Amino acid sequence: MMRAVEYDRYGDAGQLSVRTVPKPQPKRGEVLVRVHGSSVNPVDAKIRSGGIRMMSGRKFPKRTGMDFAGEVEAVGPGVADVALGQRVWGFLSDVSGRTGAAADYITVRTSALSEAPTTLDLVTAGALPSVGVTALRALRDVVRLQPGEDLLVVGGSGGVGSIAIQLGQVMGAKVTAVASAANAAFCRELGATRVIDYAARGGPSGEFDVILDTYGGSLGAYRRLLRRRGRMMTTSIDGMTFALLSALSPGPRVRQMMARSRRADLAALAESVDQGKIRPVVERIYPLESLGEAHHAVETGHARGKKLIAVVSD
CATH class of the missing domain: 3.40.50.720 (NAD(P)-binding Rossmann-like Domain)
Known part of the structure; x- marks a missing residue:
């Protein structure tokens, strides 16, 4: 079992709750990632509020969160290019809420992640992918x-x-x-x-x-x-x-344009970070249990970088 943030209907940030749910298993071409860091994007709040329900649909419960950085804990059949224990990052492009990075574990296609920057801890790295x-x-x-x-x-x-x-x-x-x-x-x-x-x-x-x-x-x-x-x-x-x-x-x-999580782009981004060309900008770090507060802050305040979610402590 694991923790994941879910909601049962569209509405304000108070709809979000941390629940105990089954731990997923990677399918062919996927890996299981133990999430260390995630973040809140304006689109996360828009999906949760029902602002794009024509795209996100009406099937509940839904999960939330796009960005992730963490460690590979298991690999599915046919995976040969990602190793156990590897530090990886990426983001989930699906707006339906079937899966979400605001959770202890997620399964991800290997083509949608890359090795994370070596110069960032995995919580901080979660602010940057999308x-x-x-x-x-x-x-x-x-x-x-x-x-x-x-x-x-x-x-x-x-x-x-x-x-x-x-x-x-x-x-x-x-x-x-x-x-x-x-x-x-x-x-x-x-x-x-x-x-x-x-x-x-x-x-x-x-x-x-x-x-x-x-x-x-x-x-x-x-x-x-x-x-x-x-x-x-x-x-x-x-x-x-x-x-x-x-x-x-x-x-x-x-x-x-709405970007997709692709290995080549994520690798180029990681290289720019490790070369000191760009850096993530983190306004505040929230624990997973305070994700609703982070959503509310995204909707009501003047942004200064990202609201970061520490799923585990690095």
């Missing part, structure tokens, strides 16, 4: 950020945004962040050369080659800041409708 891969793929593969370009990161103090600022600087861009006034110094510490207060009168100003939005609001206003042949994308589910409609209106199309 936001790190999202930022990496967004800048490298979707908007194809080039050295010397002007990059605007909307939501610069959040999970994806805090990594995007760091990656943008590493890739040679000039980074401007949009964040609250309280988080301006924090964004500069990460590598932003300019910070725009999202609440400033008159809205943002400037011209940019690339805009990465992580918030999903005011996308039309931000799109007007693009230079000719500029590129823009949003990682927010709330920006999905605008991204679709942008293909039908004058101006650059706004792309959208």
Whole structure:
């Protein structure tokens, strides 16, 4: 048996509870991971609240949590490329809630994980997989950020945004962040050369080659800041409708992407961490029993990095 956080209906963070459930067994091509660290992403709270129930469905109980870092405890049939005891990390892409990383153990396909960074403990590493891969793929593969370009990161103090600022600087861009006034110094510490207060009168100003939005609001206003042949994308589910409609209106199309957990991307992310190019940003660490409190904080506060869940103590 093991602990796992579950809920029986959509609603507020009070629906979450730690329960004793059967320990899963790895199937062919899977491994059993003992989870050390996980984290809370805005999409976790949106799924739990029922905000995307057309995708997550109505089958309960559901579990929660995408990110994981931990140790391989067992391997399923046909697994030859992952060893017992190996330190691994990744994230779960399934929004249905059939499985969740806020648990003592999870089963994962070997193609959806990689070796974890050697320079991070496994609790801290749990803050990074989904936001790190999202930022990496967004800048490298979707908007194809080039050295010397002007990059605007909307939501610069959040999970994806805090990594995007760091990656943008590493890739040679000039980074401007949009964040609250309280988080301006924090964004500069990460590598932003300019910070725009999202609440400033008159809205943002400037011209940019690339805009990465992580918030999903005011996308039309931000799109007007693009230079000719500029590129823009949003990682927010709330920006999905605008991204679709942008293909039908004058101006650059706004792309959208939801990252998948793939070994090559996770390995590249781990290498960047071990080389000191990027680091996870952890605002607070919660025990598994306080996951509901972490969900509530994600929904109501100004983000500064990630809310980390310590499933075990490293």
